[in-house]
Amino acid sequence: MAEMTSMESSPKPLLSLRNINMSFGGISALKNVSFDVLPGEVHCLAGENGSGKSTLIKIVTGVYRPEPGTIIDYDGQTYPHMSPMTAQAAGIQVIWQDLALFPEMTVAENIAFQTVLGSRPRFVHYGHMRDIAVKALARLGVSLDVDLPLKEYAIAQRQIVAIARALVGEAKLVFMDEPTASLTQSETDHLLDIVRNLSAAGVAVVFVSHRLAEVLDISNRLTVLRDGALVGVYPAAGMIQSRITELMTGKTFDHKLRARDVSANPVVLEVQNLSRPGLFEDISFTVRRGETLGITGLLGAGRTELALSLFGMLKPRSGTIRLEGKPVRFSSNRDAIAAGVAYLSEDRLSLGLVQPQSIADNLVVASLGRITSGGFLSDDRKRELVAGWITNLGIRIGRQGDAVSTLSGGNQQRIAIAKWLATDPKLLILDAPTVGVDVGARAGIFEIIAKLADSGLAIILISDEVPEVYFHADRVLHMAEGRIVNRFAPRDCTLRDIEAAVYA
């Protein structure tokens, strides 16, 4: 059926992959996958972590060699496999998620890197590089000072530099790996404009992502992978995020509204007119015992900054924070933790957990006092405490001494939650708790959150995925540009209402 939709009377594909098989040490990463890209189209490649998306990019760009039997037809030629050089020479470019830029070098050097600096040893002509860079930026309708080091620019401009670099080599096919992950809405809009122009100029663009809501609008087709196999190819028109999720996971999620009325419960947190100019302004809200307050909004809306100031890591300029009625002023997050506030970071890899260290140590790091007796840490107490939480939250681990990095995203997040629960908090702030967690494993996280709320914990759930807060929070705040612009009660509104407000 999948084949049928893609075999309509369409122009000859620019890229056509047939029978790709790829395995690593006997574990199959791609099973008999076929993939087509038409000239000038915008194509989405969707799949969960580990579904084979990045393996596919690496095969097309020559980083990996697929097993024999694969046919790569590209631009009228057939290749048994690619190499990085042939792929680049043939006009295949990738904009990696980490951008792979050089912050200390100038914008011009970054853009002209492949064409000028990447070549064999010779003298550099800075003027030539500057010309290339200015021209490439002009094509995107952007002007930057090409002589400044790249580190002077913010992430959105850096992404533009990465795109400009990809276009220098007369690209015909551009892969964009999770391109909107770190962009705000207006930056995303600008990116989409650029992609539209590229597409109009005949360059094919493939978006690779597990979250495609923003880019579906301008896409032509959608290819979904699951567990290394092709699920199907679909027209993008009329596709919605929930349907993509079903295709990616193979499961149907029937969401039920969790929202309850907890207005009779005592107030745990009361924030009044909290401001930190430039980050957030005039924020007022309350959270009650057993309540889950959702905060949504786009990247850059000031959500994380607000959370950090409740956690004592960012000082507000004015306004008050009251915990159980008492005004508090934290000089560090240690004060906040002592007062019963816990904060699960949005960046699990570099801030949420100490990845190389053991599961047990990560779980107890915030509550060392509990495993201390007579001034010394007790291994037995640590083991007990950890074992207790592992059972309590249903975490699947090998040994307590294994590095956290060996766990799946979902289990890592449970360890991070357990770490904070071990501090016995009154208020738990969860900042994007499902980032990097497979769609299938997210339900488990939300079950835990619901259980915690039922046991009386006050929870702030921050997410830029509107359905998450709609279905799992009791009330929803919408932040934009540092202010609360809307307040929703999921029982009295629809998901569309909130989405319309957020993506307006």
Next chain:
Amino acid sequence: MRSIIQSHATEFALLVVIAVISVVLSLSTDSFLTPGNAFDLLNSSSVNIIFAVGLLVVLIAGGIDISFAVAASVAQYVTAILLGWIGGGGWISGLLIAGGVGVLLGAFNAFLIHKFRIISIVATIATFNIYFGLLMFFTRGVSIYNLPDWLTERVILYEREMADGSWIEITLPVLVMTICVIATWIFITRTTTGRQLYAFGDNPDGARRFGVNIAAMQFIAFGWLGLMAGIGGLVQAHYAQEVVPNALYGRELDVLAAVVLGGARLGGGKGTVLGCVLGVLLISITQNGLNLAGVSPFAFKMIIGAIILAAITLSNSNLEKRLPFMRQAKGRG
């Protein structure tokens, strides 16, 4: 102008500090601000500057090398012995041998680092001990004083008596140093390979994905430092008119301090030849000035240590906050 100061903040700051120190010293001593003294300074700093520009290249490529100073001693010794065998030789053969030995020793570091993925500080601490231990073992710590005449004879390329009676001299070490500095500058700013070194130091993974040859980068960086170490070693033998196997022992950390003072970053991707030379000069000028001011020679190092400590502390404690014009565009633009 603002952008020049901004993008060369370290060099600018060093120049200011050097100027201030020079003014203070020239007011407190008569002999500091004389051409004769300036050229003396240049002569005596030559060896360190040669080492420094070599080390700069390794730092830019994201590595560190502890072994180069003892490698220079090895190069010195081997050259002295080989020159004895071939019956004298000359500057060309001397530089070729010393440079060649240096490159070999540097390449051995690169081999360990690339082939076995040993991080550079571990690998070069190991080779530091190997090179130095073997040198002392085979030479039994015996110095060579019987060097060929051409090596010990002072070569004065230009001399002139100034009005105040002091002599200015440009000697061979200064020439060799100038060539090394210019060659390094051209190499790292004007060739594709040099820029690839910056890219590799800045973002190794990114550089790899864009086709930069990682093995070549390691061998070139450590090879260049090896070359500079060999040349510097021979020049030092010329300057000191003797080859003492442990004469350069400990120099590595002094040079490292000077290079980092000059703005190079441990971790790679950053550093300029100008900053590096100014870093060495700042230290020499301070030392020279203190000497002329009659400060006890035993106090030099203490004061220099304090200056470096202060410089590192200041340069890391958010200068931008204190100097608004240097503030960078941070965060979302």
Next chain:
Amino acid sequence: MNALFNRTRAFLGPEMAGPGFALLAVIVFFSLASPQFLSRATFGSVAFQLPELGLLTLAMLLPVLTGGLNLAITFTANIAGLTAAWVLKSNGGVDAGPFAFFMACLLAIGVGAASGLVMGLVIAYTRAHPILVSLSMMIFLRGLGEFLTRGGDISGFPAFIQPLGHGSILGLPIPLLIFIICVLIWHLLLTRTKLGFNTYMIGSNIEATRYSGINTRRVQVLVYTLSGAMCAIAGIIMMARFNSVRVGHGESYLLITVLACFLGGVNPFGGFGRVIPVFVALVVLQLLSSGLNLIGANQHLATAVWGILLIAVMVLRFSAGRLKFLQRIKG
């Protein structure tokens, strides 16, 4: 039985493989090469040489575990030694009493700790690279020491401090006993205290540790302060052993201490490493130099062999890692 095995393994840790293997290899090789190797004399020379290098290595270990380095250890030890010498001198020199010696030790440890404290503060509050901070501290302390002593020796201490460097209790050299006590303290510190726990944590990821509510600055400052205090103990032992203090004593140990840490399986980036394997690595280094001495080589050859040993261990570790990787791929 199995539990005992597991406990032992947990005590020794996975870092033990390299130094343990090297220990066996060195003992087997030299027993075959020289009949005198397995003797009291070898034990004696190792036992007296181990403590100085060992104490300095302990001082190096803590900063390395946090992902840093303390290049000022040898001169911190010298300056602390000078402090002790100065106190003794101003209290009668050879006639100084035990109380003066006690004060001398206290003050020396205070001075060592102070030098560490300054480095710790600079590193924690400015985030300057520890290599640079400790390097400039090293240059400063060396200069200070040379300025104070004019490059000479200070000697003339009371006779009762000599046993600290040369004496024995029950056949065990006193410096060795002091070293072993320090090893145990460090082991306890790293495995049983919050400070030790947090040392490993910040070695792996300082920001994530800070987000977990740990006062990471305090940890860094304490780590360097303790490192400085440990240097002072090394300085006092050196003073007793040489019966004099000279700036530059033990200078060549600096990079050997780093080598010993890496040989003992400490991760060069920080976060992992244990005291006991480092102790074994130190024994290996001393056995090597004693063994080479027996078969007619000198300390310089031993230095070279130490370097070769470090490379051999790193290469083996690399190969083992590669083998594991291949096995995982196949499995």
